[in-house]
Amino acid sequence: MEFSPNIVGFACQWCTYAGADLAGNLRCKYPPTVKLIKVPCSGRVEPEYVLDALSKGADGVFIGGCHFGDCHYKEGNYKTDRRMQLISKLIQEFGFEKERFRWEWISGAEGKKFAEVMTEYTEQLKKLGPNPVKEGK
């Protein structure tokens, strides 16, 4: 059977989650690989959650937030961006591929972009194969 990646996604309620909703309304097609969790702000996503998901075998972790300047809480997404750069470095030092963790700014008007990003991320993870923590299980 073809490998279908399991993506844990976090989306802020003001932008990316609304974008995902719009993707649905517009009937945009994207693979059913992402399990989306609504959060008040992308800045609410603790690095602990990312590590938790990866350590439990998620093939990819995705965080979506508002574009810079559009954050409902003014600067939550700047914090997200700085933390996530550090987390990305950290997971690579632990031997995980960079692609296992991705973050994007997708607004509530960008339903199409949401579908495109999910399609592209799924393809990328398919090429990469399963999360190495699942090996031997």
Add this chain to the structure above:
Amino acid sequence: MADKIKFGFLLTGGCAGCEMAMVDLSENLLGALEHIEVVFWAPTVADVKYKDLEAMEDNSIDLAFVDGMVRLSEHEHMVKVLRAKSKVLVAFGACAALGGIPGMANVHPTGELFQQAYKDTFSTENPEDVYPQPEYLLDGKYNLTLPAFQDKVRTIQDLVDVDYFVGGCPPHHEFVAKAVELIISGNLPPKGSWLTSGKAVCDVCKRNPANENMERVPVEHVKRTVDGHPEEKGCLLQHGYLCLGPITQGDCGASCLNVNMPCRGCGGPIPGITDYGAKAVSAIGSILGSQEAVDELMEKFPTLSKLVYRYSLPASRLKSKA
């Protein structure tokens, strides 16, 4: 007075600094010895052998401490034996509780570690490339053995059930006294707890900006302690030194800050944290004021994990794939 508490102490992959912290209790320890009978303390203090511990009955030790991490087959074996013999097991110090300084080795493959230790260090002469072997047949008849070097550093909890944790590298003596007192009085918190105050280093730090009703401001420049002398006054984190006081147990009384060094996290995570390094990234990431500050951090700390998990890498949720 009830019977004396039967006490055991095992040093695994540690430096014996934690045991020194115990001895540092001096009069307090003498007082405690009235209530305590040492039945095992190896390999450092009492003249007992591993086989003596192996011969003891299960659950015959009331209270046992382990200091050090697990790296050798010998450590693994002895920790398991000690667990079976003990009613209450305490992981004592940063190595036992979190993997400690030796745990940083987990981002390197074994081959690289051996190459460094037995070949590349400038004081090493090893022209025949001799490396430690767990077994060696000498002269075709003497079968010599050494404990086997395992793939990764592990914490005590990775192997067996641990009842209590004590942080610190080594644990601060006042705080050891408190732990010993708690144990003797029998007033112990629920199993799995840290025997600590639960307060952060910032809470007891004289440099805390909150003491002067000042708010925290974003950090524009990241500094390392080798870049110069940290300022004598004010919060080091605000000065750009990446102090981990906000997320670390402060039973040391902010020792490092009192001598102008940033906290590196030896006290272990404050309650509620599931992953020390991830929380460190969260705290540092949210105080950095600009992209330039992020770039500066990455440049100045090329192996980020050795900053954010200096004392706790093996306890990370992510197990290293090196």
